Amino acid sequence: MADVRESALIDSSIAVVGAYGLVGREALSILHARGVPAQRVRALGSSRSAGTTIPFGPGSLTIEELRAGSLGGCDVALFCSDAQTAKAHAPAAIREGVRIVDNSSAFRLDDGTPLVVPEINSHLLDEGPMLVANPNCSTIIMLMAVEPLRRVFGVRSVIASTYQAVSGAGRAALEELFNQTRAVLDGHAPEPSAFPVPCAFNVFPHESAVDPSTGLNVEESKVIAESRKILDMPDLEILPTCVRVPVERCHSQSITIELGSPATLGALAEIYGAFPGVAYNGDPTALMTPRDIAGTDLVSISRPRLARDGRRISIWVCGDQLRKGAALNAVQVAERLVRRDVA
Ligand SMILES: NC(=O)c1ccc[n+]([C@@H]2O[C@H](COP(=O)([O-])OP(=O)(O)OC[C@H]3O[C@@H](n4cnc5c(N)ncnc54)[C@H](OP(=O)(O)O)[C@@H]3O)[C@@H](O)[C@H]2O)c1
Numbered sequence: 001m002a003d004v005r006e007s008a009l010i011d012s013s014i015a016v017v018g019a020y021g022l023v024g025r026e027a028l029s030i031l032h033a034r035g036v037p038a039q040r041v042r043a044l045g046s047s048r049s050a051g052t053t054i055p056f057g058p059g060s061l062t063i064e065e066l067r068a069g070s071l072g073g074c075d076v077a078l079f080c081s082d083a084q085t086a087k088a089h090a091p092a093a094i095r096e097g098v099r100i101v102d103n104s105s106a107f108r109l110d111d112g113t114p115l116v117v118p119e120i121n122s123h124l125l126d127e128g129p130m131l132v133a134n135p136n137c138s139t140i141i142m143l144m145a146v147e148p149l150r151r152v153f154g155v156r157s158v159i160a161s162t163y164q165a166v167s168g169a170g171r172a173a174l175e176e177l178f179n180q181t182r183a184v185l186d187g188h189a190p191e192p193s194a195f196p197v198p199c200a201f202n203v204f205p206h207e208s209a210v211d212p213s214t215g216l217n218v219e220e221s222k223v224i225a226e227s228r229k230i231l232d233m234p235d236l237e238i239l240p241t242c243v244r245v246p247v248e249r250c251h252s253q254s255i256t257i258e259l260g261s262p263a264t265l266g267a268l269a270e271i272y273g274a275f276p277g278v279a280y281n282g283d284p285t286a287l288m289t290p291r292d293i294a295g296t297d298l299v300s301i302s303r304p305r306l307a308r309d310g311r312r313i314s315i316w317v318c319g320d321q322l323r324k325g326a327a328l329n330a331v332q333v334a335e336r337l338v339r340r341d342v343a
Helices: 022-035 083-093 118-125 137-153 171-185 218-231 265-273 325-343
Strands: 014-017 039-045 053-056 059-062 077-079 099-102 132-134 155-163 237-241 251-257 278-281 299-306 313-318
Touching: 022 053, 022 325, 039 059, 053 218, 053 251, 059 099, 059 251, 059 265, 077 132, 077 155, 077 265, 077 299, 083 099, 083 118, 099 325, 137 218, 137 265, 137 278, 137 325, 155 218, 171 251, 218 237, 218 251, 265 278, 265 299, 313 325
Parallel strands: 014 039, 014 077, 077 099, 099 132, 155 237, 278 299
Antiparallel strands: 053 059, 155 251, 251 313, 299 313
């Protein structure tokens, strides 16, 4: 991955759309940490946040309202907003020569739109696409743990249960967790708004709509379809169970992978050690938690357990869904696109 002190984006003009939201703020924080100066960054949002100032390093940026033509003159726009906003504004920006990395689900499954995790399929950026889709956060975190094993042993199927932080549903959801927690401790009933049921002191299947014909909710369907696209394995068997837990940030996953050929526990340190973007802890007593991993860039893989024939492995994975699951992945994609332009 790019050296954070020499981000290829330093000389680019970058727009962050949805700057007031959780992913947008994280993107700004990452851009600052990678040395991008404030003069090169524009923060945009809806009329609701326009005029508000948000932190950028030691200083701040004032949010501009996103309107038709707002992104003209930018080299790259990181869309950290919803799918509707991306669909409404990205095509026109592309016509003005702005490269887009979109965090929403708007374009992920479109034919011809690369869906990229740089550690896995960065070759899709070689042609210099104007639009790149950032995968769903659970998809990115799961594949960062699966791909190193796939390259060595092959993968036949994946079963994953997720423990997803409430901040995965945005700023309003995170505020709901804080408010409900206070309310419950004060003896009041929690009142759900961002979620269909209380999130404080509770767990529940992911709140997205369920397809009655498959029983899968939208989050689970995204994990399946996006993983197949990224791995270019259209028939890969994937069975996810996506669950929301009352954790502030950082998604965890329990993943069982059926391998193409037998593995040994002893091989894992070298395999994961050679793969960028992950941190492997082979100590069977290690207790990696979302609190440990929140705010960090590496996807943590621990608690490896093998079936007796070595063909199935279970692992415990934690990844900050606001960073590698969203903003960091988008910045990495943008850096590759810009580096390619100047090469
Ligand atoms: N949260 C995660 O962990 C995560 C992970 C992966 C992907 N994503 C995706 O990333 C995107 C952002 O998620 P989030 O969690 O940051 O949500 P969020 O906290 O709710 O923020 C969304 C932002 O979108 C902006 N927005 C809405 N309508 C807009 C418009 N018409 N013009 C300009 N900006 C507009 C809002 O701006 P205003 O505040 O100005 O209204 C808001 O700040 C979503 O597509 C989400 O699915 C999120």
